[in-house]
Amino acid sequence: MATPSTAPPTTAGATLTYDGKSVSLPLVAGSEAEAAIDIQSLRAKTGLITLDPGYGNTGACRSAITFIDGEKGILRYRGYPIEELAEKSTFLEVAWLLLYGELPKRADLTEFASEVTRHTLLHENFKRFFEALPKDAHPMPVCAAAVGALATFYQEPETDQNLHDTVVRLMAKMPTIAAYSYKHSIGQPFMYPNNKLDYASNFLHMMFAIPAEDYVVDPVLARAVDLLLILHADHEQNCSTSTVRMVGSSRANLFASISAGISALWGPLHGGANQQVIEMLERIEAEGGDAQAFVDRAKDKKDNSRLMGFGHRVYKNYDPRATILKKSCMEVLGKLGVRNRLLEIAMKLEEIALKDDYFISHKLYPNVDFYSGIIYQALGIPVNGFTVMFTIGRLPGWIAQWLEARSDPDFRISRPRQIYTGATKRAYVPIASRG
Numbered sequence: 001m002a003t004p005s006t007a008p009p010t011t012a013g014a015t016l017t018y019d020g021k022s023v024s025l026p027l028v029a030g031s032e033a034e035a036a037i038d039i040q041s042l043r044a045k046t047g048l049i050t051l052d053p054g055y056g057n058t059g060a061c062r063s064a065i066t067f068i069d070g071e072k073g074i075l076r077y078r079g080y081p082i083e084e085l086a087e088k089s090t091f092l093e094v095a096w097l098l099l100y101g102e103l104p105k106r107a108d109l110t111e112f113a114s115e116v117t118r119h120t121l122l123h124e125n126f127k128r129f130f131e132a133l134p135k136d137a138h139p140m141p142v143c144a145a146a147v148g149a150l151a152t153f154y155q156e157p158e159t160d161q162n163l164h165d166t167v168v169r170l171m172a173k174m175p176t177i178a179a180y181s182y183k184h185s186i187g188q189p190f191m192y193p194n195n196k197l198d199y200a201s202n203f204l205h206m207m208f209a210i211p212a213e214d215y216v217v218d219p220v221l222a223r224a225v226d227l228l229l230i231l232h233a234d235h236e237q238n239c240s241t242s243t244v245r246m247v248g249s250s251r252a253n254l255f256a257s258i259s260a261g262i263s264a265l266w267g268p269l270h271g272g273a274n275q276q277v278i279e280m281l282e283r284i285e286a287e288g289g290d291a292q293a294f295v296d297r298a299k300d301k302k303d304n305s306r307l308m309g310f311g312h313r314v315y316k317n318y319d320p321r322a323t324i325l326k327k328s329c330m331e332v333l334g335k336l337g338v339r340n341r342l343l344e345i346a347m348k349l350e351e352i353a354l355k356d357d358y359f360i361s362h363k364l365y366p367n368v369d370f371y372s373g374i375i376y377q378a379l380g381i382p383v384n385g386f387t388v389m390f391t392i393g394r395l396p397g398w399i400a401q402w403l404e405a406r407s408d409p410d411f412r413i414s415r416p417r418q419i420y421t422g423a424t425k426r427a428y429v430p431i432a433s434r435g
Contacts, residue, residue: 234397
């Protein structure tokens with residue numbers, strides 16, 4: 001299904017000198033001139049391993065899906081700039097691109113959209129699944145549990161056709177699961193999917209419609225949701241994507257691997273950042289709305305105030321997704337006729353930070369989380385549902401990465417090593433002698 005990553009040619013080697021001996025290790029070059037030292041033979045040749053907490057300098061795989069140049073603020077899916085995809089594509093079109101490696105032909109996209117639409121319904125027994133959970137449960141563990149539970153409904157052998165069906169089911173049912181978790185939390189009846197609506201519109205319908213009234217989805221708001229999903233669709237080897245790959249390396253099925261990815265994304269250091277941005281903006285507003293005073297406190301090492309939504313583990317330039325979302329944010333609020341005080345504070349923070357030597361020297365620029373939370377809040381998405389939106393968007397990227405890993409000729413179970421720092425060998429002391 002997925003386009004396998006192509007192993008680039010090995011170039012000249014790097015020399016490591018240790019204990020009076022020199023070892024040559026090959027260099028590997030990527031298609032964008034990225035270079036890596038191939039250390040697969042390092043332990044066999046030297047007895048050494050590498051130590052890289054957080055894997056910030058470790059390439060765990062070759063991948064042909066997403067390219068990021070954090071220094072230049074570049075993000076591309078399968079070679080296509082995110083700016084072009086955001087302007088010209090739909091989410092399902094981008095999902096196809098990530099899964100298959102090429103933009104779909106019209107007939108392919110029509111059939112794919114039709115397949116997804118026809119599989120949005122959940123098994124009726126799933127209603128009892130939601131009813132068994134507390135109404136105040138955070139929606140992320142609900143979604144993780146629900147996706148894991150899907151494996152009990154679809155237990156077919158892993159053939160190419162069955163795997164295709166699993167991909168379609170996940171793409172189709174994730175918005176339904178997300179909407180049902182929200183409806184359960186507020187005590188409203190579940191709304192069945194509407195096959196006449198597109199992907200984003202159908203999600204908004206299931207979230208906000210009620211049986212007693214008609215609900216018409218505003219196309220501007222649906223487009224904003226579609227755009228947000230596109231911008232979150234993949235982001236190279238981040239925490240949750242690496243989790244999906246690692247769980248899949250044990251040959252766990254796709255449902256189990258995606259469920260693990262959702263749990264990883266739930267962490268506040270990963271998918272929960274846009275919620276922290278909203279909380280920061282609300283705090284500034286409650287304190288009188290003085291953005292400059294907050295920035296000054298954020299720079300003070302003695303103060304625990306943090307400027308959320310600025311800086312990124314990868315980007316050392318302006319996150320290209322933030323530029324796109326800033327424009328969309330204004331369009332959504334304009335359509336809703338809302339004067340949003342949080343947006344005003346956010347824009348003032350951005351203006352101050354982009355001129356401040358401290359933030360410039362530390363390469364702290366707005367990231368995708370800075371404006372996404374404001375859009376979600378304007379759409380009526382509850383704050384604890386922001387990460388669920390991230391999940392829906394990231395789903396095709398996770399699936400594409402899982403499929404690519406399975407087709408990689410270097411496929412093997414992931415098993416990192418460690419540097420042991422515990423006690424050395426010692427004698428066992430009987431409990432009677434321990435005092």
